Amino acid sequence: MENLDDLRVSLQEGRLARGEFLRRALALGLSLPAAGALLASWGRGGAGIAQAAVAATPKRGGILKFARNFEPVTLGPFGAADNGTIWTIMMVYDQLVEYQPGSFDPKPGLAKSWEITNGGKTIVFHLRDARFSNGAPVTAADVKFSLDRFKNPKVNNLLPFLATTIASVDAPNPKTVVMHLKRPDGAILSNLTVFPASITPKAVVTKLGDKAFARKPIGSGPFVVETWVRGQYLKMKRNPHYWRPGQPYLDGVEFDYITNDNTRILKLQSGEVDVAESIPFSQVDSLNKGATRVEVAPLASIDGIWLNNKHKPFQDKLVRQALNYATDKESINRVVYFGHAQVANALYPFFKYTDRSVKNYPYDIKKAKQLMAKSSVPKGFDVTILIPSEDQTKAQMMAVVKQLWAPLGVRVKIQTMETGALFTKYMNGDYEASDPLPSITSDVLVPDELALAWLEPGGVQHGFWSYYTSKKAWSLTLAANSSTDEAKRKKIFGQIQRLTLQDAPWIPMFFVPARTGLGAKVQNFHTLESGWWNLWEVWKS
Amino acid sequence: MTAYLVRRLLHAVLVLAILTLVAFMLIHLVPGDPVRIMLGAHAPPAAVRQVRHELGLDRSLVRQFASFAGGLFRGDLGTSINLQRPVGEVLGPRIGPSILLLLYGTVISLVVAVPLGVLSALYRNRPVDHVIRVLATIGLAMPAFWFGLLLVEIFSLRLHFFPVAGYGDSLFGHLRSLTLPAVTVGVYLAPLVIRTLRSSLNETLAADFITAARARGFEERRVIGKHALRNALIATVTILAINIGYLISGSVVIESVFNIPGLGSLLVSTISVRDFPTISALTLVFGVLVIVVNLLADLSYALIDPRIRL
Numbered sequence: 001m002e003n004l005d006d007l008r009v010s011l012q013e014g015r016l017a018r019g020e021f022l023r024r025a026l027a028l029g030l031s032l033p034a035a036g037a038l039l040a041s042w043g044r045g046g047a048g049i050a051q052a053a054v055a056a057t058p059k060r061g062g063i064l065k066f067a068r069n070f071e072p073v074t075l076g077p078f079g080a081a082d083n084g085t086i087w088t089i090m091m092v093y094d095q096l097v098e099y100q101p102g103s104f105d106p107k108p109g110l111a112k113s114w115e116i117t118n119g120g121k122t123i124v125f126h127l128r129d130a131r132f133s134n135g136a137p138v139t140a141a142d143v144k145f146s147l148d149r150f151k152n153p154k155v156n157n158l159l160p161f162l163a164t165t166i167a168s169v170d171a172p173n174p175k176t177v178v179m180h181l182k183r184p185d186g187a188i189l190s191n192l193t194v195f196p197a198s199i200t201p202k203a204v205v206t207k208l209g210d211k212a213f214a215r216k217p218i219g220s221g222p223f224v225v226e227t228w229v230r231g232q233y234l235k236m237k238r239n240p241h242y243w244r245p246g247q248p249y250l251d252g253v254e255f256d257y258i259t260n261d262n263t264r265i266l267k268l269q270s271g272e273v274d275v276a277e278s279i280p281f282s283q284v285d286s287l288n289k290g291a292t293r294v295e296v297a298p299l300a301s302i303d304g305i306w307l308n309n310k311h312k313p314f315q316d317k318l319v320r321q322a323l324n325y326a327t328d329k330e331s332i333n334r335v336v337y338f339g340h341a342q343v344a345n346a347l348y349p350f351f352k353y354t355d356r357s358v359k360n361y362p363y364d365i366k367k368a369k370q371l372m373a374k375s376s377v378p379k380g381f382d383v384t385i386l387i388p389s390e391d392q393t394k395a396q397m398m399a400v401v402k403q404l405w406a407p408l409g410v411r412v413k414i415q416t417m418e419t420g421a422l423f424t425k426y427m428n429g430d431y432e433a434s435d436p437l438p439s440i441t442s443d444v445l446v447p448d449e450l451a452l453a454w455l456e457p458g459g460v461q462h463g464f465w466s467y468y469t470s471k472k473a474w475s476l477t478l479a480a481n482s483s484t485d486e487a488k489r490k491k492i493f494g495q496i497q498r499l500t501l502q503d504a505p506w507i508p509m510f511f512v513p514a515r516t517g518l519g520a521k522v523q524n525f526h527t528l529e530s531g532w533w534n535l536w537e538v539w540k541s
Numbered sequence: 542m543t544a545y546l547v548r549r550l551l552h553a554v555l556v557l558a559i560l561t562l563v564a565f566m567l568i569h570l571v572p573g574d575p576v577r578i579m580l581g582a583h584a585p586p587a588a589v590r591q592v593r594h595e596l597g598l599d600r601s602l603v604r605q606f607a608s609f610a611g612g613l614f615r616g617d618l619g620t621s622i623n624l625q626r627p628v629g630e631v632l633g634p635r636i637g638p639s640i641l642l643l644l645y646g647t648v649i650s651l652v653v654a655v656p657l658g659v660l661s662a663l664y665r666n667r668p669v670d671h672v673i674r675v676l677a678t679i680g681l682a683m684p685a686f687w688f689g690l691l692l693v694e695i696f697s698l699r700l701h702f703f704p705v706a707g708y709g710d711s712l713f714g715h716l717r718s719l720t721l722p723a724v725t726v727g728v729y730l731a732p733l734v735i736r737t738l739r740s741s742l743n744e745t746l747a748a749d750f751i752t753a754a755r756a757r758g759f760e761e762r763r764v765i766g767k768h769a770l771r772n773a774l775i776a777t778v779t780i781l782a783i784n785i786g787y788l789i790s791g792s793v794v795i796e797s798v799f800n801i802p803g804l805g806s807l808l809v810s811t812i813s814v815r816d817f818p819t820i821s822a823l824t825l826v827f828g829v830l831v832i833v834v835n836l837l838a839d840l841s842y843a844l845i846d847p848r849i850r851l
Contacts, residue, residue: 074625082579157584160588230624256800420575
């Protein structure tokens with residue numbers, strides 16, 4: 001468990017950026033002024049104190065130039081689920097409820113309040129006075145129209161599983177929306193924060209159709225898309241009708257699409273852009289000196305080595321546990337992530353339901369050897385680990401793993417493949433071990449989504465193609481998901497966390513953070529755990 | 542001349558036809574599913590099937606090729622899978638920046654290399670020649686991306702003469718943004734020009750007609766400029782054309798380091814998402830450009846050397 005003293009030490013040793021300190025302090029339950037005061041007294045340099053002091057008086061105006069790695073596929077809420085698309089359209093559309101920096105719980109968005117009644121099966125949302133960027137008011141009819149599409153798997157064909165518990169949506173009057181559920185769903189509010197649940201103007205979407213609407217999107221979010229030159233930039237300006245008074249502070253945001261890591265960094269250093277995303281781990285510390293700084297923020301993603309439990313010898317739990325013990329995550333973190341990743345203590349992120357007393361398998365080669373000796377392959381075996389060819393970080397990581405596993409008699413062959421080819425092979429179960437994706441992420445900040453997708457026996461994703469099944473874990477998942485009692489959910493998810501980690505279907509290693517480079521003028525910038533940013537609150541000094 | 546041109550054009554068409562088939566087959570033989578990449582890990586199989594059907598990817602390879610090739614005759618390059626727009630619209634705006642970069646780079650290389658090549662030949666095995674040859678070797682050995690970053694470090698970050706990367710908005714903006722990448726291209730091309738020019742000029746200078754020209758009392762400038770250089774240029778143009786052809790597809794690195802919205806950077810992004818129609822079309826465009834450059838080189842022989850009456 002993280003406590004304030006750990007935070008203080010991290011801050012003073014310079015391992016923690018100021019924004020990151022504030023985020024974590026807020027997560028510990030401190031109020032913003034209190035955390036700011038602590039930062040001022042604990043922060044090292046004068047710059048840190050000055051920044052905390054001026055943070056209270058935002059300045060209006062200016063364009064934020066933001067060097068991005070990923071370009072959107074579409075600007076409509078349906079049709080793509082990549083981070084280039086999601087993180088952009090979250091700046092254009094609002095949802096009924098939304099995530100805020102430093103919180104796992106959905107906060108009021110277009111709904112200013114709600115009541116959960118009928119034993120958790122009915123939610124009554126009260127809408128605030130908000131307008132779309134074309135000036136039209138956001139009405140209950142728009143919400144009903146949008147959420148009906150969200151629960152229609154023909155429209156919302158990519159994330160339909162987040163809407164399966166919704167039975168119907170009613171709009172009894174222009175300011176009230178009533179949602180009826182098929183059963184109580186502890187994750188439903190979180191599920192309503194996702195991009196396909198964005199509220200769009202019924203009249204415009206119906207008139208234009210989805211394709212044309214995606215080209216000229218209209219939402220009630222902080223920014224409005226002005227121009228998009230594919231392969232170069234996307235310009236957004238302030239939505240004059242945005243409902244948060246006085247916000248956004250920025251006149252506009254310009255995303256520049258720059259896929260080369262070095263070029264993004266150079267653009268940041270020369271001051272041509274204010275923000276640069278996906279800073280390589282090797283450059284985080286050097287960019288933290290001088291005028292630029294790097295926000296290292298936790299993300300809802302997991303990195304590890306997936307084992308094919310159908311494949312010999314990975315049917316054998318002892319082998320899987322032995323490999324977990326032999327994988328020295330701390331060393332890999334130091335070598336590959338320069339200490340910036342967080343060692344995972346679960347198969348996937350459990351967010352606020354994480355039982356922090358649970359630890360990942362510690363590095364214990366003696367224990368690993370004992371388990372191997374008792375296993376079906378006491379003398380070791382050959383294994384091929386598949387990784388994407390363009391991913392240098394994974395290549396380094398597997399080089400370390402190869403050495404770490406050698407004492408067990410495990411001979412690792414690292415095979416690289418182009419992402420698309422690899423993923424097709426992976427999803428056909430045609431692999432032994434693999435770290436298949438740059439990062440495997442959750443769309444919502446509750447563990448329900450991944451648990452439902454991965455633990456369902458005979459489900460589509462087969463334990464994210466590890467082919468791990470556990471009847472116990474599945475029945476616990478259903479119990480947690482259908483409960484709206486927070487304490488009960490926390491207890492059950494804790495059990496799932498322990499049980500699945502004990503079964504060791506794969507080797508969870510890290511929660512990999514976002515690394516965002518920030519220029520000296522950028523104030524109050526935070527990356528949400530869901531991946532996007534609080535650009536409506538950002539300002540330039 | 543006309544007969545020669547017609548023959549060359551027929552060759553070109555045949556080469557393009559083969560190229561179309563090979564480009565199409567190559568990318569389809571490599572495993573990888575563009576729809577899965579586009580829709581992500583969590584997409585239900587039904588959604589994947591639906592989109593694959595909409596894009597016609599569930600048809601046989603022969604039928605896919607037939608519709609691709611048929612489209613080419615109608616001037617239709619197909620629809621980009623990833624960007625969901627006609628490939629022509631995606632490619633069109635990308636051609637200008639790539640060609641401008643190549644032209645600019647070639648001009649820079651010629652401006653630097655021709656005088657140096659001539660100097661090197663005239664002062665053969667003397668200190669000037671040695672210095673030029675060492676510089677040429679260094680230029681050739683330097684990796685383009687590294688040299689590009691070095692230029693950015695000095696001229697953008699320290700001196701602020703040029704932007705770090707990008708393409709600018711006006712013609713002046715384009716030229717300003719493209720200067721550092723063009724120098725990078727130029728530094729790759731210049732050593733080749735210097736070396737070829739030096740050796741062929743040396744050969745020419747030893748020829749009898751040069752001795753004859755000198756014996757007739759022509760000025761040295763006229764001997765070198767009109768008699769020697771013209772004859773030495775043929776080999777140089779050939780080398781230059783081959784390398785420009787190579788650079789067209791090799792612009793991938795430079796375009797991505799300098800974030801130039803050209804064909805090379807498009808190729809990188811489309812390959813990683815398996816955007817079949819765009820990749821096939823790009824391969825064709827690269828093929829056309831290489832053929833055009835070589836055709837121009839052939840034609841320039843006739844201009845340089847009137848004896849070649851094709």
